[in-house]
Amino acid sequence: MISLESIRRKTGLVLLVIGLGMGAFILMDLMSASGSRKGVTNIVLKVFEDEYDLTEFQQRVQNVSKNQQNQDRSISDVRDSEFNSFKREKIFENQFNKLSIEVSKEENKDMIYGDNVHPVLKQSEIFINPETGLFDNQLVVEYLQNVAQDQTGQGEISFRSFEKQIQYARKEQKYNVLLFQSSYVTEDFALSTYENQNSFRDVSYISIPITTIPDSFIAISNSEIKDYLKNNSDQYQQEESRSFSYVVFDIVPSEIDSNIAKMYLENIKEEWLDFESNDSANSIFVNKYSDGNMSDFYNISIEELTNSYISKNSLLYNNQIYGPVVSGEGYSLLKIHKQDASKLAKEQYLDSIRVSVIFKNIFAGSQSRKKVFAEAGSFCTNNNNKKLFNQAVIDLGLTKRIKEEMKKGETNIVGLNDPNEIISWINEANEGDVSSVFSLDEKFVVVCLDLIKEKGTKDINEVETEIKSILIKKQKENIIIEEINTANYNSLSDLIDIFGGEIKNIKQISFNDSQIPGLGQELDFIGSVFATDKGSLTKPIKGQSNIYVANVDSISNPVDSNFYGVLDQLKNMSKNRSLYDAFIALEKQAEVIDNRINLNYY
Incomplete structure (x- = not known):
């Protein structure tokens, strides 16, 4: 039997399901009800006069962001990718409704625990019988029976969300079959193509x-x-576009910031030196005072030790601490652990030494940030138009970065992570305007809007x-x-x-x-x-x-008229392109309105 505790532990079922099996389909909204919502005021998307609320899209993005395995993706990338999927689904759902394409209760049961279970469910470990190693329909039935008793509700939310996904996939499959069956290539066209290929x-x-x-x-x-x-x-x-220039003022740690990091380590040396405990306690101490997980012990070569921490021919002692020394973008302390004292005195007998390390990053402090902010503020205050902006860049020897013809809906600016505020300003500013100072990560940015191109015929x-x-x-x-x-x-x-x-x-x-x-x-x-x-x-x-x-x-010219092989090829090409071509045509007809910029959510 599948217990309630098992359900709670395996609430991530749908996450696994999505990751393994739904790549062939579009990710559905995991929490919000589907369908149009006419009359809402917070509209993020409009297709075929159907309006969709920002909250529905936000919940979708939050779920995907939380569950994504590739942590290198920025939130802007996730939003952009999900919006394209969101738009595609809503366009097709409109067609499903017009054509009365539905999934019956019987079909739904069949996909979940019937004779034609969805492949993703079959691959889920929670429904594999440990005795046979095969998918067991009865385990699905037991799961669904116990889901209703789960007071947290998480199991039901996850499974019902997955259920929505496979229902959408089945509708899209039916729609695709309709397109396949309506694809047609005439024999005259096939004959003409055959002759063109062989003449x-x-x-x-x-x-x-x-x-x-x-x-x-x-x-x-x-x-x-x-x-x-x-x-x-x-x-x-x-298309409507805006070209702009921007200057980046990087926030760099000062000498004072460096000394603060160094003194931080100096201040814990004595406590660490007197710290006599087992390896586990030492790991806790190291992890407590170190930036990043540095709790593991490791062996360091004598060569690396002498190159980084001590001078050549220095004597080594158990429990001795060396440093702080510059290490990457910070400072580090090193402590020697449990070596044979006789060998330690004659280090040439040792290939490596067991050590642990505490590392401290050098961060830019508030004074450093204030100093750079003052420089950026002075720059934008004294150069508040396009002419002064460009001349100051030359006079001060700054690097001007340029973004040409940024279209509406674009969300990326080279070198800047999640520049939402900047993009909002660019879309509202007048040509020649210079922005105030924007704060992004470890940098300040000042922008100049160089050129606005309106939608329509290009200027002569x-x-x-x-x-x-x-x-x-x-x-x-x-x-x-x-x-x-x-x-x-x-x-x-x-x-x-x-x-x-x-x-x-x-x-x-x-x-x-x-x-x-x-x-x-x-x-x-x-x-x-x-x-x-x-x-x-x-x-x-x-x-x-x-x-x-x-x-x-x-x-x-060809010696025969055996064009039937070409006819089959053309039919397959037409069928394979049918869903893509249908979406392109429907997207044009849908008069899509993307309102992410106005809602500052991109």
Whole structure:
């Protein structure tokens, strides 16, 4: 039987379950009820007009943060990752509801203790019969019977949370099957793909470099640049973004702070020297006074001892303390334990000595922090606009760090951990503003908002050079093509006589090629060649850097029409992409509103 005490001990069941088995599915909210909550005021996410409260998302983040095994992840990383999962689930749940995709009570029982138990439950040790070493349905039943009697409620919370996860996974599985079954590839498309893969062309061609016409021969007016931007504005769209600079003032311990750490160890030397006790008591003493867990004894080589703690040829004694000496980012004391006195007097007979160590970090004290804060405060007070900020950085020899075009929703700034306050200020500040001093970890930061770009078409000044180059290239292409079209030629040799150059050959070009040997990515070249009959010349082709004319020397088509293998491949590709493609399409339709920034929770 599974006891209540066992339930309490194994409340972490769902944590194990999530870690082992739910990687293929999205982590569900462990505590909050699912579904939309219209009318809430603390909205963190809105999809398809459904609103979701910050509290639901916060609880989810707290659970994942508490249970995560990788402690190197910052809270910002956890929040960002969980928000993407949270958004994905809510988008799909909307579709589940519209399509009436549900999990029946019978299905739920079947996944938990029926004939088709969820794989994660089968792998959980708590439900493995110790006699058979196999999963035992009856142990699940016993667990659920005892969960209701657990006064703490933790067992039921954990299991019901897991139950929600597998129900969501089953709904997503059903939805995916619907997408699979609706995926369709026509035989005509498969035949076309098969022919494209197995048809080849041998060609000869000439190329006329666009650079044969100097840029200086082409005049581009401002009105032409404006018209191009207007007519092609869809290619020059930008998201709202903010670019900023920041200066970091590191809080570094002073000489006074160093002396405080050193004196701390000096003050405990006598007590430790008089401390006569067993190894366990010594470990407690060391751990009490040391920064970090230094309670274990270890052996130190004579060479390391003489390099770090004592001078060469010094006499060694049992229970002797050496130090404090500089050690990494602090000071350490070392004590020798229980050595053979005769050998200790002649250290050359010892390979190593048993010791314990007390370590003290050098921390920046309040005076050190105040000093650095005063420097940062003086900097932002005296340089309260963009011009003064940039000049002061140069004059004071400071390092200016730059973040270009930070989009809404971005949460990372290089070198700064969890910079929520800074990001909130950046999103509210005006262009050219300089911040007050921000305190982050062991550093102070001052920020200058350099540039704000609004959502929409890019400013003409930003793209003028690029557009001008495009227009110059187009005019040069048109000049060369017009010269070709007005020339009297019937072969590539005739064009060589007029424009110079040489005839080159390419073998076995496929319509599916993305690169042409010697030419690179020239898709228009491939398309023109496959649209031209054998023995005929193509029309002039605009390339990346050249104008081409090609002759189709030979055509090789597939000898049969056995395209069914290709048809199966295309069907599998369509099915495998169905869920991903569906999410991308639904995300666009959902008109997602991410309100984390306004709630200062990112």
